[in-house]
């Protein structure tokens with residue numbers, strides 16, 4: 001099949017074959033040049049994790065990873081479609097690449113990720129950014145080697161148009177390039193079946209698919225052996241983990257198996273959909289010493305009528321009962337949430353319900369977003385009576401209430417001792433930074449850089465809004 005300048009593939013999965021072909025011919029394609037690759041991911045951790053695989057594949061082929069855009073021979077943007085502003089940023093950044101392409105005729109530009117699963121976006125890239133060579137979907141790591149090989153050997157442009165919803169294979173053993181040597185992302189499932197009315201994810205990432213538990217456990221065992229200290233398990237709805245797998249394993253059971261892996265490390269996970277968050281999951285977090293005492297439970301709204309139109313399939317009363325259960329079973333747990341402000345036709349009363357839920361739940365972190373219309377979703381068809389000004393005013397109001405809550409909460413840690421995983425050395429202040437099992441940022445005043453990657457007990461001496469200060473005890 002062909003689509004103008006772009007050749008269209010229906011199914012390309014042969015990662016190993018084409019990776020080997022590029023490896024074998026690398027010196028032919030690049031002569032003696034040490035060719036470099038630049039990969040940037042936009043959006044959520046799932047996208048970052050996919051970007052680490054894309055980079056891993058390219059480094060495995062022979063490219064050298066670089067953080068300097070101008071040095072690169074391959075530039076890959078791994079995109080996010082969840083909100084419009086992330087898409088705008090991608091288009092802006094792709095526009096800048098035109099000049100680089102003029103300077104380096106051999107430069108290969110690829111765009112991967114959720115944005116490229118949308119037909120209108122694909123067409124816009126082909127029409128307005130003709131210097132883009134490869135357009136891949138959100139499973140780009142399956143097809144990148146084949147597309148890149150064809151580009152290098154035939155100098156053809158390729159676009160992958162296979163609908164994501166039909167993709168069911170999960171390819172294992174893809175090399176992963178992790179910049180971080182202490183914390184590692186591990187995807188345990190892909191896709192989403194929930195179809196919240198505002199959300200593009202089910203359309204661009206396809207149906208839920210879980211990785212085999214044996215593969216996940218082996219990957220984590222290897223990461224722990226390599227010295228990784230924090231494993232972040234990723235999935236759009238981790239509570240659905242295991243659906244459709246032959247060995248009938250669920251998420252709490254997977255957590256228990258991970259907890260049994262030998263070694264000193266912590267595990268965290270996101271996201272946990274409130275409609276599927278079971279008491280068993282909360283009990284498991286409480287009981288397992290390696291599972292961090294933090295739960296991300298996206299509320300979205302405090303109004304039952306908005307939750308209904310959002311198709312979230314829980315009530316605010318059910319959500320609050322989960323929050324109460326977490327607080328009862330894990331008193332030291334931190335809770336974070338996502339909130340959408342200005343959903344179509346959100347009344348002042350609906351918004352007040354969100355504020356009162358915020359005051360009641362007292363989250364430690366709130367990720368708040370102004371509603372962004374996503375073409376193709378159910379909510380995009382709704383008329384909207386709320387003005388942009390009302391939306392941004394509501395966002396400011398929400399942030400200021402959450403600010404007061406967080407200042408009080410941070411103050412309550414003073415004089416307590418927290419176990420901290422040190423992950424950063426601050427050269428300017430000659431101090432080290434880390435996070436506790438709830439994810440709170442802590443600066444250790446008497447720490448030195450040898451502590452990076454180690455767990456230490458820290459007495460909290462003072463608190464700022466976003467940071468605790470303390471000393472090793």
Ligand code: SAM
Pocket residue numbers: 044082083198199200201236237271272273274297298300338339340369370371372373374
């Ligand atoms: N699967 C997770 C859940 O539902 O709990 C959330 C994953 S989603 C990629 C991350 C967050 O982006 C959502 O929780 C929601 O708050 C936000 N989001 C998704 N679609 C949005 C939209 N159209 N406008 C604004 N925010 C949106």
Ligand code: SF4
Pocket residue numbers: 192193194195196199200201202236237273
């Ligand atoms: Fe989007 Fe809802 Fe799926 Fe989360 S659960 S990814 S918000 S559709």
